Amino acid sequence: MDAQIPSQILTERSLRSSIQESGLRATRPRLEILKLLADRRGHLSAEQLRILLAKEGVPLSRASIYNVLRDLAQVGLIGPASAGPGPALYEYAGTPHHHFVCVHCGSVIDVPCRQPGRPCTLDEIPPGLQVTETQIIFRGLCAGCAEDSGLGPEVGAS
Amino acid sequence: MDAQIPSQILTERSLRSSIQESGLRATRPRLEILKLLADRRGHLSAEQLRILLAKEGVPLSRASIYNVLRDLAQVGLIGPASAGPGPALYEYAGTPHHHFVCVHCGSVIDVPCRQPGRPCTLDEIPPGLQVTETQIIFRGLCAGCAEDSGLGPEVGAS
DNA sequence: AATAGAGTTTAGACGAGTTCTATGTTAGAC
DNA sequence: GTCTAACATAGAACTCGTCTAAACTCTATT
Numbered sequence: 001m002d003a004q005i006p007s008q009i010l011t012e013r014s015l016r017s018s019i020q021e022s023g024l025r026a027t028r029p030r031l032e033i034l035k036l037l038a039d040r041r042g043h044l045s046a047e048q049l050r051i052l053l054a055k056e057g058v059p060l061s062r063a064s065i066y067n068v069l070r071d072l073a074q075v076g077l078i079g080p081a082s083a084g085p086g087p088a089l090y091e092y093a094g095t096p097h098h099h100f101v102c103v104h105c106g107s108v109i110d111v112p113c114r115q116p117g118r119p120c121t122l123d124e125i126p127p128g129l130q131v132t133e134t135q136i137i138f139r140g141l142c143a144g145c146a147e148d149s150g151l152g153p154e155v156g157a158s
Numbered sequence: 159m160d161a162q163i164p165s166q167i168l169t170e171r172s173l174r175s176s177i178q179e180s181g182l183r184a185t186r187p188r189l190e191i192l193k194l195l196a197d198r199r200g201h202l203s204a205e206q207l208r209i210l211l212a213k214e215g216v217p218l219s220r221a222s223i224y225n226v227l228r229d230l231a232q233v234g235l236i237g238p239a240s241a242g243p244g245p246a247l248y249e250y251a252g253t254p255h256h257h258f259v260c261v262h263c264g265s266v267i268d269v270p271c272r273q274p275g276r277p278c279t280l281d282e283i284p285p286g287l288q289v290t291e292t293q294i295i296f297r298g299l300c301a302g303c304a305e306d307s308g309l310g311p312e313v314g315a316s
Numbered sequence: 317a318a319t320a321g322a323g324t325t326t327a328g329a330c331g332a333g334t335t336c337t338a339t340g341t342t343a344g345a346c
Numbered sequence: 347g348t349c350t351a352a353c354a355t356a357g358a359a360c361t362c363g364t365c366t367a368a369a370c371t372c373t374a375t376t
Contacts, residue, residue, distance in 0.1 A: 024323090025322095025323060025371085026372080027323090027324060027325080027371075027372070028371095029324080029325070030324090045362090046362075060325085060326090061325070061326050061327065062327095062362090062363080063325075063328090063363090063364080063365080064325050066363065066364075067324075067325075068324090068325095085238065085246055086362095087362060087363090088362085088363090100283065100284075100287050100289070103290070109284070109287065111282060111284065113282070124271070125258065125296060126258075126269065128304070129258050129267065129300055130304050131258070131297070131298040132261070132298040132299070133296070134296050134297070135295040135296075135297065136293070136295075137240070137295075138283065138287070138291070139291040139292070139293065140287060140288040140289040140290040140291065141287070141290070142287055143286030146286075178344095183342085183343050183351095183352060183353070184344095185342075185343070185352090186354095203333090204334080205333075218355090219355050220333090220335095221335080221336085221354080221355065221356075222353090224334065224335070225353080225355095226354090245333060245334090246333085246334090
């Protein structure tokens, strides 16, 4: 578990300090969950986290997972990865971005955001509404599913 | 119940034919649910629908509501009104548009969509992904809540 | 290093939202 | 009017998320 370090700068030590710097105590559950989200750069639900952690020998109760996710999100170390209906997904807080959700396999892919928080559609907002956050979800087929189902534009099979 | 007709063109008869034209049988649950969503032009959850229908003398089981919503959504007569976490909301399928969700009172307001299905951010999409639908959720304070909480830009009370 | 105690974690119960299954009912074609 | 696939139903079951009270542990202090 400590013989090989993942090729990245997000070491356990640096994660530990970022937790402490945000005013939280660096407990094992928090470290492990933050590590998992940072390592995978993925979009994981509470239940997925619980299963992954259990496999790695870190069994956590469901309440703990939700507590940790709530706390880490509150201090901004992680954030919700809005992907539509279904269980809430979380991701390591990095650059603001949007999400592409494959309607076939359900995978979630990050989409860069050119002008964070201020998409071009903003001028269409009815007067009186104060927009503080904009969330864009693109839906469609990911590269893999487009090929598999023969729905790709290049494939052209009908 | 049949003495006064709501002022609109979406009569029971026209709704009935639109259900039939989409290949579904025009059953009472389907008609009533479609009528409610079309009448209110609102964003209703399964449970809200069940309560409203029960008040109108159309008691439906939960499973029936979900079945009907699934079927009507499948043929495109209604659609999910994505508003983030919480129960799924449905709305009558009209002009494509986006949603503003008030973080304070939870109300959902339609936002017109200038170029449906093709927002300006589309050119940022990584190659290989086929976008078929774009969903934008604006979050913030609605006019009423902005005033109430003294957070409005014109109010400026601190 | 030992201590204290506030901050965390835990198990289990709970509740809302949604789906599943097996059975009864009905719309629409003949 | 009859027939049958399509549909509706009740109730159980499942998933996601929250709550509570008790046990535990990190961190600062000694």
